[in-house]
Amino acid sequence: MKNRSLEYYKDLIVVLTQKELKVKYKRSFLGYLWSIANPLALALVFFIAFKVVMRIPIENYTLFLITGLFPWQWFSNSVNGSPAVFVGNASLIKKVNFRREVLVIATVLNDMLHFILSIPVIVVFLFIYGMKPSLIWLAGIPVLLILQFIVVFGFSIAISSINLFFRDIERIVFIFTTLMFYLTPIIYSEDMIPHEFRNLILLNPLSTLMISWRNLFMNGTLNFPDIIPCFIYSAILAAIGYFIFRKLNWKFAEVL
Amino acid sequence: MISLQGVSVKYRLIKEKKRSFQAHLINYFKGKRIQIQVLWALRDISLNLNKGESLGIIGHNGAGKSTLLKVVSGVIKPAGGIVKVNGKIAPLIELSAGFDPELTGRENIYLNASILGFSRKEIDKKYDSVVEFSELRDFIDTPLKNYSSGMIARLGFSIATEVDPDILIIDEVLAVGDAWFKEKSKERILEFRKKGVTTLFVSHNMEEIKSLCSKVLWLEHGKIKMLGDPESVISEYGKEVIRFSEA
Numbered sequence: 001m002k003n004r005s006l007e008y009y010k011d012l013i014v015v016l017t018q019k020e021l022k023v024k025y026k027r028s029f030l031g032y033l034w035s036i037a038n039p040l041a042l043a044l045v046f047f048i049a050f051k052v053v054m055r056i057p058i059e060n061y062t063l064f065l066i067t068g069l070f071p072w073q074w075f076s077n078s079v080n081g082s083p084a085v086f087v088g089n090a091s092l093i094k095k096v097n098f099r100r101e102v103l104v105i106a107t108v109l110n111d112m113l114h115f116i117l118s119i120p121v122i123v124v125f126l127f128i129y130g131m132k133p134s135l136i137w138l139a140g141i142p143v144l145l146i147l148q149f150i151v152v153f154g155f156s157i158a159i160s161s162i163n164l165f166f167r168d169i170e171r172i173v174f175i176f177t178t179l180m181f182y183l184t185p186i187i188y189s190e191d192m193i194p195h196e197f198r199n200l201i202l203l204n205p206l207s208t209l210m211i212s213w214r215n216l217f218m219n220g221t222l223n224f225p226d227i228i229p230c231f232i233y234s235a236i237l238a239a240i241g242y243f244i245f246r247k248l249n250w251k252f253a254e255v256l
Numbered sequence: 257m258i259s260l261q262g263v264s265v266k267y268r269l270i271k272e273k274k275r276s277f278q279a280h281l282i283n284y285f286k287g288k289r290i291q292i293q294v295l296w297a298l299r300d301i302s303l304n305l306n307k308g309e310s311l312g313i314i315g316h317n318g319a320g321k322s323t324l325l326k327v328v329s330g331v332i333k334p335a336g337g338i339v340k341v342n343g344k345i346a347p348l349i350e351l352s353a354g355f356d357p358e359l360t361g362r363e364n365i366y367l368n369a370s371i372l373g374f375s376r377k378e379i380d381k382k383y384d385s386v387v388e389f390s391e392l393r394d395f396i397d398t399p400l401k402n403y404s405s406g407m408i409a410r411l412g413f414s415i416a417t418e419v420d421p422d423i424l425i426i427d428e429v430l431a432v433g434d435a436w437f438k439e440k441s442k443e444r445i446l447e448f449r450k451k452g453v454t455t456l457f458v459s460h461n462m463e464e465i466k467s468l469c470s471k472v473l474w475l476e477h478g479k480i481k482m483l484g485d486p487e488s489v490i491s492e493y494g495k496e497v498i499r500f501s502e503a
Contacts, residue, residue: 007377011375014376018363022359022363023359094326095331095354096347097329097345166277168277254267
């Protein structure tokens with residue numbers, strides 16, 4: 001059963017992604033609104049804390065926040081949810097022989113779709129601040145979507161596989177994503193980082209990604225020198241994640 | 257079609273079932289290595305099944321029946337031996353697997369058949385006959401959570417058998433449907449044998465095994481106790497059960 005056609009995998013991924021979407025929205029009437037309510041609420045809290053109280057010197061701070069929070073939400077939802085991907089499909093994994101990575105791909109795609117659906121909200125805020133979407137978006141959004149997909153996939157597939165053997169990963173992941181959030185220039189800008197730490201923080205694979213999203217949304221620019229490290233990171237992360245998965249994959253049915 | 261040569265499966269049972277880091281750490285400091293018990297779920301199993309043969313698998317609980325099905329469907333790798341399986345497998349999976357309770361019957365047909373390995377086009381072609389056979393047309397747009405377990409079993413059986421598999425794997429699922437559907441399912445399995453579909457069938461119902469299978473495998477503690485025609489294997493098995501209950 002190894003040589004199934006590409007078409008079949010495409011269909012399977014589509015069906016699984018649709019399932020995730022349908023299930024999510026069937027449970028609640030306000031499904032879509034909930035998925036944007038969370039980052040918007042966070043943006044409000046950060047706005048009060050950093051703009052109103054601490055008077056951070058960043059212009060258009062609300063827009064600044066949401067252009068980073070929305071793509072971040074995709075990362076953190078996928079990664080925080082990844083421990084459950086294989087565990088939650090235990091009965092399936094134990095009975096049917098199929099490429100298990102499609103489960104991870106479908107989850108990440110699903111969170112990506114939610115992010116895409118939240119882009120109109122960013123557009124609304126742009127207009128509020130008297131700005132306009134740029135034509136560069138047509139090229140920039142797909143490029144950054146692909147890059148972030150690969151990064152998130154790398155993290156997710158590694159975490160979901162390891163979690164079958166060490167169930168504590170679930171808790172560690174949550175701490176990890178929370179720490180990463182503050183170590184990524186989302187609520188502050190990269191030029192506010194003290195010089196000696198700047199390179200350290202920019203080493204974080206998510207930093208360049210989030211900065212690129214924000215530059216794209218706010219300034220309509222896509223800076224290629226910025227994305228090159230992103231490419232390298234995403235390739236390395238995905239390779240490591242997939243390698244871990246391949247090493248552990250054949251034991252899945254035994255440990256579940 | 258299916259050929260197993262000297263297949264063995266080893267389970268490493270960790271005494272401490274909970275896989276937590278804390279437990280590992282505590283045990284490490286206590287100087288306790290994790291206690292691992294090796295259980296041979298299957299030992300040196302060799303058998304050949306040709307196209308159209310249907311194998312009944314019997315034995316006590318924990319004899320290795322389900323493990324054997326897992327090896328054939330490729331879900332677990334044996335520790336030793338050679339497994340050769342040619343053809344599309346349709347495992348009739350237990351009720352909850354491969355279905356989502358929130359989705360409708362229609363959506364679940366697509367979900368389940370996709371996981372079993374069929375493309376959208378293939379499913380489109382088969383969709384009507386799946387619904388027809390399951391007799392669930394009136395409920396097809398109802399979420400699965402409102403189905404009875406018998407209805408879900410019917411849907412599962414219809415999907416697995418309508419998608420034209422080469423190998424059908426049935427693990428105890430026929431027990432659920434009502435008598436009417438059971439008869440219908442049996443007919444279909446017999447039809448399958450004529451069409452050249454290979455069937456693997458685990459059941460505790462000896463009558464069912466007799467009527468459906470061309471060969472019976474009796475497993476005990478992971479080893480082949482007996483392999484042969486249904487009549488003789490089942491009568492030996494019956495004697496053993498009586499001996500066991502008298503002892």
